[in-house]
Amino acid sequence: QKEVEQDPGPLSVPEGAIVSLNCTYSNSAFQYFMWYRQYSRKGPELLMYTYSSGNKEDGRFTAQVDKSSKYISLFIRDSQPSDSATYLCAIKAGGTSYGKLTFGQGTILTVHP
């Protein structure tokens, strides 16, 4: 079993739709949760970072963490064609003193006009 599971998609939505991206994880030691966006042939770019259960909002993006279910989500409101990319969840264990990340496989998102 992989430590982090993420549906690779692909996911295709019309412009303006609400997008829901999800990951599950198996290790309860994971305490820090991130979402990265990766455009084709580019490096990952950090979108959201949280370390507690609940919601965190940043513009059109909302990150949600449910530690009891080991489930994390990223919601994108009013999706735009420029949001078309691969979205990667990344998780870090607490207790370790550095930023080694465990990534999900990534979900390919296409927002069509």
Add this chain to the structure above:
Amino acid sequence: NAGVMQNPRHLVRRRGQEARLRCSPMKGHSHVYWYRQLPEEGLKFMVYLQKENIIDESGMPKERFSAEFPKEGPSILRIQQVVRGDSAAYFCASSPGRMNTEAFFGQGTRLTVV
């Protein structure tokens, strides 16, 4: 303020040759992580280095792969006697401190072994 710089962006090597991938962290960052991304897979941790020290190499293959981060100059990921299975995108990330969770990624080096 330049971001994490990786070069070359693309590298083609024949089987059996050596590949050297370079990573210059962001200014002020002294912690470097290397990740590998195989086709249709997520990023996999390879190694974590601070200046002149390898802290965690648990993700590095036992043979042919090595990494360094000298006092002066970029971090180097070295792959000896490359094989077709080494073809992948290799990403470097840097952070300013050991406790920092936020890491900034470079654009990657795409290695193709022919």
